[in-house]
Amino acid sequence: MPYHEFEVSKTIPERKMHAVDKTPGATIADALPLGYLPTIPGTLSERGCAYCGAKHVIGTPMKDVIHLSHGPVGCTYDTWQTKRYISDDGNFQLKYTFASDMKEKHVVFGAEKLLKQNILEAFKAFPNIKRMSIYQTCASALIGDDIEAVAQEVMEEMPDVDIFVCNSPGFRGPSQSGGHHTICIAWFKDKVGTMEPEITSDYVINYVGEYNIQGDQEVMQDFFKRMGIQVLSTFTGNGSYDDLRGMHRAHLNVLECARSSEYLCNELRVKYGIPRLDIDGFGFEPLSGSLRKVGLFFGIEDRAEKIIQEETARWKPELEWYKVRLMHKKVCLWPGGSKLWHWANAIHEEMGVDVVSVYTKFGHQGDMEKGIARAQEGALAIDDPNELESLEAMYKLKPDCIFTGKRPGEFAKKVRVPYLNAHAYHNGPWKGYEGWVRFARDIYNAIFSPIHELALVDISKDEIDTSHGFVTRRMLSDKDLPDEIKNDPTLRQYTGTFDVMPALRSKTKADYPFMQDAPSVAACAA
């Protein structure tokens, strides 16, 4: 499994150790890209900073909190209505963003007074919100503002509020991943165990490393509740600040994105003896296996089995419709961190696409081990690529679609490769059985877009084919399919709704009969 040298990076020899071709028969013990290292000067990385990782990725999905950046207003640019970690209570965390707006004079004279004024103003402006997270930035870290002291002063003056301080300035680590680590440890040390939660079931979990992108958390929570499991807290998508203070009372930590929050699970295991169970919420087989594992842990596997059978019967024929049309389409799986291993095998086995490349912007070598192990032979694995390397890979591999973030996604479009937003999704949620079909539909729509077909024509030199008129996706996708597949009555396109969340949120207690049946909890209460 040789290391891969990009033509465009020959002048940056260190880059050679950051890419590997998965050759036949080779293993991860033969070659592994370096990872989680400072970006090499001269290479234009696509990474975010440690502040971004702490605040924009992990902190802000908490829903009932004023999230305030102590720094220049520009540090908040990526928050205001640009993220898709929704919540079930009106999306306060997306609608409002807060910054103390530090300027040069504050760098010279200090910004603690400014911070206190901002905190008080924010609580006054939103009197129903009693919780706040304050995020240090490069500017406030460099001048040494004591944010904890200011927060403490405010909490003494306003006993009904609680404030969490996260000291993760942009330079604290090589990428956003440093910020994930910092905020996990800070939350564990400062907040876990400071609130006693109400236990309403015999089966209690923390759902960790789940950010409710377009509703993923709510989809998974629905499965858990149908099994009679209390999701005590979610770290952090759709999660409540006070629920997360009570994480220490869970029986099990169900970990989804190990890259961002395994640190928290490991600490909870050591201090409170709560085990960590890694799961996959994406894909029919991985999700079914995950629900079975959680069910087996609590001795309620039959409840998981019922859900698996119902959901599979409902959605599998639709997944198969897309699979036969996506068979052997080439895709590049270029997300930030965990999705490279969550998806690498599942999209190949269950949607039929061939993953020709995996990359990670901020993943560690452990993520590459998982991603390469799950990818197919021939895949090109890249750590922290620069823009030119990504372009070279696209020219060489000629993918039909790439799954990546909005920045590389935009230059992919310029070289006429369609992209799907791997971080925020196109038409999510993508978790759950229905979600997985929605993902397949998004891939189908991207690859077989008639508009994209037109983009492939260079009107300055190509001959324009005027022999036929308008084409549809179906005409493109079914062109070479045998009749028995085209007319297979057991397969069908997605039949769900445009927005799945209203139905999910309108469920009542009656929809969760097992949640009302917790004898030992009732006995304890009595």
Next chain:
Amino acid sequence: MEEALKHERVEVLIDHIMKKCLWEFHSRSWDRERQNREILGWAKKSLLGEADEAPVDRLDRCHWVDGVVLARAWKKRCRWLSELDAVDISELVDAVHERLDYLTITGSLNKELTDHQY
């Protein structure tokens, strides 16, 4: 079991772990050693019919869950497992353990495995 056949079967069982499981890739060597030892230990017991009872301790139970699920998946994928006797099963899982330890710990190129700062 002949060596060549054993080797071939070990690779099939390893392939399943690598493609479908996550527990073998915890962050540090000591963590991976424990995961591999405990979960493959339970998988072996499960294949031998000795893992019907869930452990009371929550940490043990978590390893038990991963081990039992792994054994079930192996049995579903590899019909030949049901034809092996206890000695062969034991030897085979031991060989898988050795191979997995090599791929994820002793032969791993992951420089974080020995980082003392967790």
